[in-house]
Amino acid sequence: MTTPFPFSAIVGQDQMKLAMVLTAIDPGIGGVLVFGDRGTGKSTAVRALASLLPPMTVVRGCPVNSERPEDCPDWANVADTTPEQRPTPVVDLPLGVTEDRVTGALDIERALTQGEKAFEPGLLARANRGYLYIDEVNLLEDHIVDLLLDVAQSGVNAVEREGLSIRHAARFVLVGSGNPEEGELRPQLLDRFGLSVEVTTPGAIDDRIEVIRRRSAFETETRAFLDHWQAEDAKLRDRIVAARTALRDVATTEDILRDCAELSIALGTDGLRGELTLLRAARALAAHDNAAAITRDQLRAIAPLALGHRLRRDPLDEAGSTARVTRAVADVLG
Template identity: 75%
Template sequence: MLHRDQTAAKPQPATGTTPPFPFTAIVGQDDMRLAMVLTAIDPSIGGVLVFGDRGTGKSTAVRGLAALLPPIRAVRSCPVNSAERHLCPDWAEIADPTVVEKPTPVVDLPLGVSEDRVTGALDVERAIAQGVKAFEPGLLARANRGYLYIDEVNLLEDHIVDLLLDVAQSGENVVERDGLSIRHAARFVLVGSGNPEEGDLRPQLLDRFGLSVEVRSPRDIDTRVEVVLRREAYEADPIGFAATWAEAEAELRAKILGARRALAKVKTPRKVLEDCAALCIHLGSDGLRGELTLLRAARALAASEAASTVTRDHIRRIAGLALGHRLRRDPLDEAGATDRVARAVTETLGAAKS
């Protein structure tokens, strides 16, 4: 089994290594790219689930996003990427408290990974003998304040799914063994990808993703040709290809940073809140997570467009991504989730203005 955490756990470009395929050079797949950008603007949206055919750029987009994301400010030697020294866990041996800029962590969680590898390992014998909290941080520690990426998420083992659900709910990783307890912050954006033909995702985990995207292979000749041409150009000269797209990458990075700064100032009229509620009621969405996610995504979309107020149009454009995976199965309705949401949007909010 391939353990990608050894080679691609932090897919950031480094000196002397091949740069990832630029995020802005991905052809088509507009919904997937939009969903990932929105979570970069507002991580509280709750992550992205990308389901679709093999070879549609799912993994490429995640690795491209990793290189695109703006850096974070964190304590140099903190194992959980804390922004300030006093936020570092007490078990961490902080050798250098200097605050520096680090690449936004993007950690790959491979299939078949052990629980200790995910949560971290507690050395009880050393703790008893030396009176210290001997703890080897895991993937959740490294992913704090960043992204946790799971390819083939629908094939993840149940006990790892349960663990992720607990951490996603609390924002904290707790490791307990023989009366000893270790805690640390574990807040990350969860990105999952997979092929629906290989199995369904557990409903509890599915609901934890803020946005979902269904990707398909392009059906027109021009798009498919452009995909091949760009891929060949990248493989022939990765550094030169990355340089060609450097300006577009910088523009998108600046757009994300600007939207982050503007997000808190975006106004949400009551009418927009009523639209969110009416749409979720029409679709039979359980709980209020649908409304909250829809609203946060619409705010992020508005901020990305330098709009001062969320409008019905923002809700209309983002509804499919925020609500498609929250629909109850209807054996009498053969339409797909995307079509059902689009139909509900038209019936509830009216047709989009041309």
């Protein structure tokens, strides 16, 4: 198995790393969409995320990573219900994947050899309680997009075909990356991502030199490099675990609720998902910062990530979405 590049060793791209850390603190924020130039560390960050995430408790024999024996689906016939610690799954969903591979299907081998009608779980089962990663998400086939939208909405994967009637939990954080030059994302799927980040090629020469230096050290002095940066990852992991515990105690004032609503109105976002995500992500950031309550500082930091991809296009405004959110934040929050 290839050793992933340590998450903490990624140079710059602070917004991307922050978005991923926040979803680790509160998966209910929704997914993360990372759009930008090729070679800017998008895929590297997602691969590194797997080694950063805290382990989770699962039932050993459960194919959908259930935490308790009573949560295991009946069709799985789980015999070994011993709890164990496993790494949080980060599952790749490749382009060109078939619907059967995503949702699961009839186990053909058992049907032919044993005459049994059994279910073979798919990628959604493996990703439950973890992350589902799609590289080049804007190139994903429409019928797979529709399937993901249904499951993301309900949190349940339902398979009704080939004589099977199967349901199982499928709650995951959707992480997508892509290059905007290769096409836009369907609005329905775009809205499903809680946070969106635009990454660019570093412009500062010192940053580019540091990228080269760290990548070279990773390839030529792997053990020493990993020993140093995995220790940094462990510190961040401990901070995520502490933030998860503190999350429920973070206070939200009426003023903060009003700020969230006023920001969304000022930007003209459709629906209410924008302010709900903004509030939830700001609470996770407050927990990460060890703050007792959400402040406007957290809203300022999160607003471009939570609202930037929800703006209607304005042909009279040539500014990018981040600039428009920044202006609105200045007007509403000062």
